[in-house]
Amino acid sequence: MSDALPKTPKLDELEKGKWPSFVTEIKMAAKKSPMCRDLLGQLEQSYEEKIGYWKHGGIVGVMGYGGGVIGRYSDLPEKYPNISHFHTMRINQPAGWFYNTDALRKICDIWEEHGSGITNMHGSTGDIILLGTTTDELEPTFSELQKIDFDIGGSGSDVRTPSCCCGMARCEWSCYDTMKACYDLTQAYQDEIHRPAFPYKFKFKFSGCPNDCVASMARADMSIIGIWRDDIQVDRAAVTEYAKNGMDIKADVVDNCPARCMDWDGKEIHIDNQFCRRCMHCINVMPKALAPGKDRGAAILLGSKAPIIEGALLSSVLIPFYKMEPPYEELKDLLERIWDLWCEEGKNRERVGEFIQRVGMGNFLEAIELEPVPEMIAHPRENPYVFYEEYFEEDEGEEEESES
Amino acid sequence: MAEPTQERRTDYGPPHYEKFLPPIIKKNYGKWKYHEILKPGVMVHVSETGDKLYTVRASSGRLISVDKIRMYCDLADKYCDGYLRFTSRHNVEFLTDKQENIDPLIKDLQEMGHPVGGIGNAISSMVHTQGWIHCHSAATDASGIVKAVMDDLIEYFEEMKLPGKLRIALACCLNMCGAVHCSDIAILGIHRRPPKIDHEKLHKMCEIPNVTASCPTAAIRPATVDGKQSVEIIEEQCMFCANCYTVCPSLPLNDPLNDGVSIWVGGKVSNARHEPMFSKLAIPYLPNNPPRGPETVEAVRGLVELWAKNAKKYERMGEWIERIGWPRFFKMAGIEFQKEHIDDFKHAGLTYKRSTHLTY
Amino acid sequence: MAKTVDEIADAMYKLVKDAFGIKKLKPMDLTKAMMELYEGEVDKKTCKAAIKQLIDSGKCVYTYFGGSYVEIPHKEGSANE
Numbered sequence: 001m002s003d004a005l006p007k008t009p010k011l012d013e014l015e016k017g018k019w020p021s022f023v024t025e026i027k028m029a030a031k032k033s034p035m036c037r038d039l040l041g042q043l044e045q046s047y048e049e050k051i052g053y054w055k056h057g058g059i060v061g062v063m064g065y066g067g068g069v070i071g072r073y074s075d076l077p078e079k080y081p082n083i084s085h086f087h088t089m090r091i092n093q094p095a096g097w098f099y100n101t102d103a104l105r106k107i108c109d110i111w112e113e114h115g116s117g118i119t120n121m122h123g124s125t126g127d128i129i130l131l132g133t134t135t136d137e138l139e140p141t142f143s144e145l146q147k148i149d150f151d152i153g154g155s156g157s158d159v160r161t162p163s164c165c166c167g168m169a170r171c172e173w174s175c176y177d178t179m180k181a182c183y184d185l186t187q188a189y190q191d192e193i194h195r196p197a198f199p200y201k202f203k204f205k206f207s208g209c210p211n212d213c214v215a216s217m218a219r220a221d222m223s224i225i226g227i228w229r230d231d232i233q234v235d236r237a238a239v240t241e242y243a244k245n246g247m248d249i250k251a252d253v254v255d256n257c258p259a260r261c262m263d264w265d266g267k268e269i270h271i272d273n274q275f276c277r278r279c280m281h282c283i284n285v286m287p288k289a290l291a292p293g294k295d296r297g298a299a300i301l302l303g304s305k306a307p308i309i310e311g312a313l314l315s316s317v318l319i320p321f322y323k324m325e326p327p328y329e330e331l332k333d334l335l336e337r338i339w340d341l342w343c344e345e346g347k348n349r350e351r352v353g354e355f356i357q358r359v360g361m362g363n364f365l366e367a368i369e370l371e372p373v374p375e376m377i378a379h380p381r382e383n384p385y386v387f388y389e390e391y392f393e394e395d396e397g398e399e400e401e402s403e404s
Numbered sequence: 405m406a407e408p409t410q411e412r413r414t415d416y417g418p419p420h421y422e423k424f425l426p427p428i429i430k431k432n433y434g435k436w437k438y439h440e441i442l443k444p445g446v447m448v449h450v451s452e453t454g455d456k457l458y459t460v461r462a463s464s465g466r467l468i469s470v471d472k473i474r475m476y477c478d479l480a481d482k483y484c485d486g487y488l489r490f491t492s493r494h495n496v497e498f499l500t501d502k503q504e505n506i507d508p509l510i511k512d513l514q515e516m517g518h519p520v521g522g523i524g525n526a527i528s529s530m531v532h533t534q535g536w537i538h539c540h541s542a543a544t545d546a547s548g549i550v551k552a553v554m555d556d557l558i559e560y561f562e563e564m565k566l567p568g569k570l571r572i573a574l575a576c577c578l579n580m581c582g583a584v585h586c587s588d589i590a591i592l593g594i595h596r597r598p599p600k601i602d603h604e605k606l607h608k609m610c611e612i613p614n615v616t617a618s619c620p621t622a623a624i625r626p627a628t629v630d631g632k633q634s635v636e637i638i639e640e641q642c643m644f645c646a647n648c649y650t651v652c653p654s655l656p657l658n659d660p661l662n663d664g665v666s667i668w669v670g671g672k673v674s675n676a677r678h679e680p681m682f683s684k685l686a687i688p689y690l691p692n693n694p695p696r697g698p699e700t701v702e703a704v705r706g707l708v709e710l711w712a713k714n715a716k717k718y719e720r721m722g723e724w725i726e727r728i729g730w731p732r733f734f735k736m737a738g739i740e741f742q743k744e745h746i747d748d749f750k751h752a753g754l755t756y757k758r759s760t761h762l763t764y
Numbered sequence: 765m766a767k768t769v770d771e772i773a774d775a776m777y778k779l780v781k782d783a784f785g786i787k788k789l790k791p792m793d794l795t796k797a798m799m800e801l802y803e804g805e806v807d808k809k810t811c812k813a814a815i816k817q818l819i820d821s822g823k824c825v826y827t828y829f830g831g832s833y834v835e836i837p838h839k840e841g842s843a844n845e
Contacts, residue, residue, distance in 0.1 A: 013695040014548055017555030020465030020518055022537075022547040029469040039537070046536040046545065047694040050660035055842035056540040056653060058828040059835075064414055064819055066826025072538060077844040084844040088538065092417060097490040098424040101477035104488075108470035117470045121490050124531060124582045131467070131538060146412070149419040157790070157832035166489065168434040169425060170449055170457065170499070177434070179421050190415035195816065196832030197791040210675035214492045217673045217680045218586035225675075256677050256718055281676045281718070287438045306580035309620050309647050311750055314586070314680055343792050348614065348831045349651075609841045610829075611788060618830065651830035653842060 005030055006041040010048060029117035035132055036116055038080035045076070060087055060135050062142045066196040068152030069138060085134040086116070089141060090127035090153040092186065092193075095179040096166040097122065106148045114141040125203065126163030126214075127153040151190075158196035159189050164206035165213040167226075173283065174208030175226030175296035176324035182206045184326055198339070199346035199355075209292065210280045216304075216315070221352050222335070223301040223315040224324070230293035231273040232282070238289035239269050253282045298324040300331065302338075303353025313353040316361075320375035337368045426487040428457055428501045444564050445520035446506060458500050460509050462518040463529045463554070463561065466494040467537070467547055475516060483509045493529045493571075495522055521562040525569060527708070528561070530554060532574040533582045535593075540653075541646055542576035543593030543663040544692050550574055552696040553591070553704050560708065567715040570708065571672070578645050586671035588721040589707055590683045591700060596662040598623075598642040599655035607633040610652035618651040643749075664691045667703055670722030681722045684730075686737065688744035710737055729763050767806045772798055772814035780824055780834055788833040791815050 005027060014023045023040075030036035042053055057071020070088040077084035091107070107128065111117060116132035123129040128150075133141060142152065153161035162185055165171070167178030185204060186193070192202075205216030208226040216223035243249055249264045261275035262282065269289075271282075283290045300322055301315035322331060338352065341364070346355045356364045365372050374380075422430070432451040439449040442458075449457045465472075476496055480488040483505040489497045496518070498509055510520050522528040530553065533539065535546030553572065560566055573584035576593040584590035606615075615635055616624045623641035627634055635655075648655045667690065671683030686707065690699045707721075714736070715724040725733045734741045747755045767775075776794045783789055795811040815834060818824040825837045 010695045014551050017551065018517075018519060018558045019551050019554040020463055020468075021551060022465060022467040023551075024517075025465065025467055025469045025472055028471050043536055047548070050663065050692045050694065051658050052536040052539060052542045052545075054536075054538060054540040054542075057840055057842055059825060059838070059840040059843075061826060063412075063822070064816075066819070066828075066832055071828075071840070071842075072540070073842050073844045086538070094418050094424050095421040097492075098421055098429075099488055099490075100424050101480050101486045101488070103419070103424065104473055104477050108473050112470050119468055119470065119473065120466055121464055121468055121473065121494065121496070124533065126492075143412070146416075149416065151415070151417050156826070156828045163492070165492065168436070169421075169429050170436065170459070172436040172438055172449070174434075183418070183421060187417045190417055191812075194415060195791075195819070196826060196828075197812070197815075198832075199790075199792070200831060212673050212675065212680075215583065215586065215673040217675075218671075219583040252717060258677050277675075279675050279677055284676055285718070287440070291438075306575075306583050306585055307578050308580070308645060308650075309618070312585045312682060314682070347617075348790070349618070349647075605841075614788075614830075647830075 003034075003037075005037060006044065008040050008044040011040060011044050026118060032112065033117045034082040035086065036118060038074075038082040039086070039116070039118075039132065042074060042076060042080045042083060054086075057087065060138060062138050062152065065152060065194040067155040067158045067194055070155055072132075083132065086132040087135065087138065088132065089115075089130040089138070090123065090125075090155055090161065091130060091145065092151050092153040092161050093122055093126055093128050093163070095164055095182045095186075096169055097126075098166070098169065103148065103150075107145075107150065110141060110144040110148075114144065124219075125153075125160050127161045152194070154193040154201075156196040157198045157200050158194070158202070159192040159198075160201050160203045161193065162186050162204035162206065163214055165208050167206070167208040171208055172287065173211065173226075173280070173292055175228055175292055176208065176298050178206040178208045178224075178226070180326065181224065181324060181328065184328060185332075188332065192339075198343060200349045200351050202339070202352065210278055211284065217301070218304050218314060219306070220304055220315065221302065223304060224298050225301065226292075226296065226324075227278050227299045227321065228293035228296045229321055230295040232271055232276060232293060233291040234269060234271070235289050235291075236268065239286065240267075242286050242289055247286070249286075253285050256281050256285075297321050300334075303351070303356055305351045305353050309349060310354045310357065313351075313357075315353070317376045318370070320373065334368065334370070341367050424487065424489075426485060426499055426501075428455055429499070431455065432457070441524045441564070444526065444562055445510070445523055447523055456501060456503070458503055458506055460498045460500075460506060460513070460520060461491070461495050461522050462498075462513045462520045463522065464490060464494050464496040465518070466529070466532065466550075479509060479512055479516075482512075491529075493522070493531055495529050519558060519562050524564045525566045526560055526562075526564050527554075527557055527566070527570045527572060530572045530574055531582050531584070531587075533576045533580075535576040539576060541579060541649060541658075543595050543646075543658070544576050544665050545694060546574055546576045546582075546593075548695055549591060549665070549697045549700055552698075552701050556701045556705055557708060560712075566708075566712050568718045568720050569674075570711070570721065572704065579650065584668070585682055586673045586680060587683050588669065588671065588711075589704055590668040590671065591704070592666050592668060594664060594666050594689070595644040595646060595657040595659060596664070596689070597657065597659045598637050598639045598644070599646075599648060599657050601629075601634060601637065602654040602656075603629045603632055603634045606635065606652065606654035609654050615648055615652045615655070618648045620645060620647065624648060660692075664689050665697075665700055666690070667700070667707070669707060670720075670725050672720050672722055677718070678720070678723050678726070683722075685745050686739060688742060707737065729761075732763055765805060767798075767802050767810065769810055769813045769817060772802075772806055772810050773817045775801065776811075776814055776834075777818060777823055780818075781836055784836050784838075788827070788829065788835060790831060790833055794834060
């Protein structure tokens with residue numbers, strides 16, 4: 001067996017250009033890793049033949065856990081024996097993706113010794129992705145990770161590794177402590193992350209404000225988005241400063257307000273806060289002058305997902321405002337009621353958003369004991385096919401209201 | 405071999421984030437007052453205490469070797485007291501309270517081949533999936549197309565010359581690990597032929613009731629083939645979602661001749677101005693053409709530049725198209741409108757034009 | 765009489781073993797089966813502990829095929845030597 005890199009004329013084309021090249025990275029790792037040499041070979045073949053050569057594994061993992069390891073085998077093991085096994089490990093990232101170099105270097109050392117030496121920083125859900133190792137190396141890798149306090153994340157029908165924006169660590173707009181909430185719920189639900197017991201996956205994402213930097217609206221079964229209830233804070237001097245420096249406040253700010261709730265008279269900005277939709281645009285454009293109010297918390301939304309199976313969904317409002325302070329008891333109670341119901345009645349591979357579509361939001365709310373409020377809907381129903389549950393019965397000439 | 409001295413631990417979760425926060429962040433946690441973008445890829449956050457924190461953002465490349473991570477660590481040690489972070493879109497960020505460190509840091513990053521940018525009215529790094537590097541269900545590669553597209557659009561990452569933010573994402577199949585369905589521009593790997601049934605293996609590897617239940621259009625039925633329990637597929641009902649393949653490996657859809665990508669536009673997740681929106685189909689099919697997928701690169705650049713030229717300040721792709729109308733968009737983009745553009749799944753009727761608000 | 769975790773783990777193991785090669789069972793399937801079999805004698809907490817015991821002892825493993833299941837350890841179809 002030779003240590004030389006395989007010939008990869010097609011992949012080599014992707015070392016040209018200014019964007020960082022994944023091919024260069026794999027080649028860098030291939031100096032030390034026979035796995036990466038075979039990976040280059042198989043990938044070049046995929047590029048030639050326009051098809052992938054991986055098989056999905058479903059059993060491998062570390063002892064005791066049902067998630068966090070994605071089994072993968074080459075479909076061409078005779079040709080590329082070093083990637084006959086090429087499993088991925090998902091490692092739960094620290095909240096906000098902050099690191100010190102000591103911790104990162106230790107992860108690198110572990111992965112160089114026990115795996116391919118290539119990673120994703122990070123995967124789409126937020127984990128550190130350690131890309132490619134053998135079944136025999138899974139336990140030793142986990143054992144090393146235990147020593148540096150990094151645990152494995154989620155995969156399969158479980159709570160997926162929660163993620164959050166950097167929140168109060170580096171953002172003036174964060175309406176609650178996203179990193180604290182993310183860490184708290186991650187710790188509270190370790191069993192649900194590591195031992196899949198749900199009909200399908202369940203994702204949390206914590207965004208500090210409606211700009212939603214972690215895309216929780218689109219990619220989290222529970223989207224926890226920071227918001228405020230009182231008035232936008234205005235620094236009048238700073239507004240004047242923006243105007244003086246040439247900002248067209250009418251065109252750039254006022255005319256883009258979706259609620260049309262603001263005015264600029266050339267001197268002062270007036271906001272009719274009762275109609276403000278908390279969209280963030282004006283604050284985004286004038287961060288020195290405007291800020292979210294002081295009565296801050298989060299809106300809790302539920303149900304977003306990608307298309308598989310019944311079509312893509314965005315999350316919809318469940319609780320319009322929640323104070324979002326530790327220990328988050330009410331939120332956890334609600335969450336556990338949702339999980340109980342969904343586990344009891346959800347179908348295999350049915351996300352919670354699809355489950356709600358199937359049983360109806362009204363019935364869902366009743367089952368989780370939450371009162372319906374108009375903030376939950378874009379508009380009331382347009383069709384008259386109502387499942388009325390209250391009616392009068394004739395009773396000895398006297399009408400009495402009864403509930404079914 | 406496992407060391408017997410170490411007790412096996414489970415369920416301890418990630419390390420506490422506080423141990424990874426630079427002192428200036430610990431001191432100013434929750435006290436940030438405002439921020440400003442100083443130049444492409446560089447911003448400053450100013451605290452109520454008067455402290456200033458500078459951020460330099462670069463593309464990490466997402467797939468990186470441990471040696472590259474060590475190089476980032478060297479930079480963080482040199483300029484940032486040993487701290488760094490990553491973003492939700494695979495950027496790497498260096499944080500420092502020393503303004504004088506910014507320019508040397510940028511120079512080092514650029515020499516390492518990591519462009520600095522992605523802040524403000526720019527294209528940030530593309531969120532994407534694994535593709536042929538690691539996935540069994542990929543209908544296209546991921547990293548290769550992303551590299552080619554971003555090589556081509558690098559000016560929009562490194563400079564701030566767009567009307568608003570632009571988010572591009574790629575998912576190599578409909579499972580969408582990269583959840584591309586709310587992006588300004590989404591590149592989505594697609595199959596165009598039904599699964600090829602492996603009757604020999606299916607009964608050994610898959611539970612038939614699970615397989616039939618997995619099909620959203622009920623196109624899969626149990627059948628006996630050559631005396632073996634298997635399934636049959638009503639091909640006209642198959643919309644190539646590959647959900648059955650996820651449940652049963654004996655139903656592969658991968659097809660080098662017909663797999664490719666589709667291009668979607670106008671989605672967003674932010675609540676700023678317009679509510680969040682799904683991306684909508686712009687180009688139903690482009691071929692897989694590795695290594696650099698010139699058709700896809702050209703199509704994406706065309707869409708970016710069309711929007712950049714015509715949108716009003718701050719207007720995202722979807723907001724711009726909503727203002728001008730889809731017929732005008734197709735005309736301006738030079739994209740032929742086809743049957744595939746019209747929805748025929750659930751609630752399709754809600755996507756029909758139900759008014760005479762027409763432009764000519 | 766409330767059933768112990770050991771008793772439930774044994775009953776679950778029998779279910780998983782009997783279903784091997786015929787039907788994959790999810791943790792919730794096992795829990796529901798126990799609640800039906802030992803009505804009033806077992807709760808969800810005991811079922812959860814029983815599944816954890818089965819997995820931690822290595823008698824069963826979690827598997828994933830588009831959903832997570834509890835099965836008898838076996839060599840998987842796609843595995844290479």
